[in-house]
Amino acid sequence: GEDVEQSLFLSVREGDSSVINCTYTDSSSTYLYWYKQEPGAGLQLLTYIFSNMDMKQDQRLTVLLNKKDKHLSLRIADTQTGDSAIYFCAEKEDQAGTALIFGKGTTLSVSS
């Protein structure tokens, strides 16, 4: 079945860049997402990328997709303490109306 893997923890200093990595197994994935979850809260959609793209940039966020290796990364430039949260990678297959498959989430800790 489909599987999404992420490293569980990442610790960075304020002002540094953070890179969160994700690998997935479903080659039919068409949409790949990054969600942010702050403590006790729901999920906030950060950004997404279609499988026919290699890169997407949105302000401090850069998403890189290596479809051959099924590897997705999220880079946060100039990381702030407010970026501390759990970041979930999720994939969706190319079929209308199907649900997302999530990784276990990467806890990002930003120290000042």
Added chain:
Amino acid sequence: GAVVSQHPSRVICKSGTSVKIECRSLDFQATTMFWYRQFPKKSLMLMATSNEGSKATYEQGVEKDKFLINHASLTLSTLTVTSAHPEDSSFYICSARGPYTETQYFGPGTRLLVL
């Protein structure tokens, strides 16, 4: 745009009672709504997919008679946890997608504690 609300945000109930959680899309029509369950420090597990006007499709291992899902309108889906037990305590999150997009927008979640 694309706001999804959930109510209540927190609920504490006694074992054996039923609890209803509402999920609403506030500014778009949600043709499909999903219900996820999140265990502490774990990822989200899909419980069921519901399309407006039809019966929900439950994932393997999810008891449909225990977790009743109704999606009677394009803006509202409800999850009822029947005869709740302490092991049902969890964080329940819904998401919704509109008719012309595959992007899902999530509600803020409902924390259920069964005593």
